[in-house]
Amino acid sequence: MNRATLLLPVVVLALAAALSAIFIVDEREKALVLQFGQIKAIREEPGLYFKLPLIQEVVRYDDRILGLDVEPLEVTPLDDRRLVVDAFARYRIADLQRFRQAVGASGVALAENRIDTILRAQTREVLGSVTSSEILSEDRAALATQIRDASRNEANSLGVEIIDVRLKRTDLPEQNLDATFARMRAEREREAADEVARGNEAAQRVRAQADRTKVELVSDAQRQAEIIRGEADARRNAVFAEAYGADPEFFDFYRSLAAYRAGILGGNSTMVMAPNSEFFDYLKSPEKR
Structure with missing residues (x-):
């Protein structure tokens, strides 16, 4: 036991x-x-x-691929238009012994701090050698590749391999946004004023064309009306002449009645004329004509 x-x-x-x-x-x-x-x-x-x-x-x-968000930093391109760049990187520990010797017991935290410093320096160097238009264009992918390649050489001393670098966001500094927005607003207002002026000019042309067309149409209509009226008057006169030729006495009687109707129109029964006027011949008795 x-x-x-x-x-x-x-x-x-x-x-x-x-x-x-x-x-x-x-x-x-x-x-x-x-x-x-x-x-x-x-x-x-x-x-x-x-x-x-x-x-x-x-x-x-x-041993997996790790991600690192780089702190936003200001860069100054060749055209002196400052930009705020936000980037991220993908990396992995390639040489374990060199990595341990470089960062010691601090491990990944110290390594990422050094990688961030490397990426910030290379980002400023690469983006500072081009214009802001190139940074904001499709060339930014090629610029990110340059940053990655330049950062790899320095990161190798840490035993780290930079897999990829990407530019997430490229903006103007906060203090420049108001001025930039004001300039953009002024440009848009100027463009709007130009569009309004061109629209007014086009409207004036349309109105002038419409007025001219109206005058032409009215003139043509009046000409056609005068022609028709003239033809109608000629036809009427021809009818009158034909009627007068057929029975002159009846025609005179008809014309007198039309004159009476026109002369006494509107209740006007007062007329001033000579007593022996022929106007009232058909109102007199036959023996007084």
Whole structure:
């Protein structure tokens, strides 16, 4: 009984030592085996590995592609039009030993701080060598590639590979936005005034053309009316002449009645004329004509 009691702690300690000597590296990570701060082994392939318990420790690093948002920064292109650029990068730890030597125990946090500094410097250098029009055009993809290539050389010293760099946003500084918007508003108002002036000019041309067309149509209608009226008068005179030739006395009687109707129109029964006027011949008795 006493012997079993003594062996039990030994077995527990041996089992704990054996378990602490085993570690697993999965496919998403890499691992360093350190002994008193010195690198003793690099484990980049997934699997089951062993280390010396208590003496050695395992430090794990992400083997996936990581993202880093670069803090917005102001750049000054060749045309001195300042811009605020917002970018992001994709990177991965390529050389684990060099990465450990470069950043020590601080790990990814210090590495990203240094990568941010590298990207900001290269962004200012590349974008400062072109105009703002190029930055705001389709050429920005090529500029981002230049920033990536230039940053890779410096990032290699950290054991880091820059996979990609992209420019997310390119804006004017806040203090310049109001002036820029005011200038844009003035340009749009000028364009609107030009459009209104051109519209008024076109409207005047349309009105002038319409007025001329109206005058031409009215003149032509009046000419046609005069022609028709003249033809009607000629026809009427011809009818009158024909009627007069057929029965002159009846025609004179008819014309007199028409004259009476026109002369007494509107209730006017007062007329001033000579007593012997022929106007009322048909109102007199036959013996007084």
